[in-house]
Amino acid sequence: MKRKRKWWLWLLVALACVIIVFVIAELTGASVTSIFGWGALGAIGVFAVILLAGIAFVIPFLFRALLREFVSNHERLSLILGGLGLSAIVIGWVGTGLEARWSLFLIMSGFSMGCLAGAEYQEYSNLRENGKD
Numbered sequence: 001m002k003r004k005r006k007w008w009l010w011l012l013v014a015l016a017c018v019i020i021v022f023v024i025a026e027l028t029g030a031s032v033t034s035i036f037g038w039g040a041l042g043a044i045g046v047f048a049v050i051l052l053a054g055i056a057f058v059i060p061f062l063f064r065a066l067l068r069e070f071v072s073n074h075e076r077l078s079l080i081l082g083g084l085g086l087s088a089i090v091i092g093w094v095g096t097g098l099e100a101r102w103s104l105f106l107i108m109s110g111f112s113m114g115c116l117a118g119a120e121y122q123e124y125s126n127l128r129e130n131g132k133d
Contacts, residue, residue, distance in 0.1 A: 056108035074124030085113030
């Protein structure tokens with residue numbers, strides 16, 4: 001059975017959005033271009049936060065790859081990663097009080113480093129239980 005597409009419904013949604021923009025422009029006294037400009041900046045900001053979060057969750061994997069070259073014991077590696085994660089969270093928290101722009105990035109990196117440290121320790125404990133350590 002072929003499903004009918006309601007393309008006209010999307011046109012109504014778009015028309016409603018444009019009408020809402022014109023109503024807000026009229027009520028606030030702002031220009032329509034400034035409202036669209038702020039909307040575009042908001043969309044760019046959302047993508048920037050998503051990119052920032054992605055980078056913050058990639059950095060701990062780079063740290064782990066670098067640390068694996070120097071530390072062969074899984075337990076020590078998890079402790080180092082956990083310490084680095086806790087340090088990043090504390091520095092980010094202090095930076096929040098100073099209104100630093102990079103504090104959110106540090107806090108997110110610290111949390112992801114802590115998660116990676118937990119996964120590394122779980123791998124270590126699994127190896128220890130199986131007698132492969």
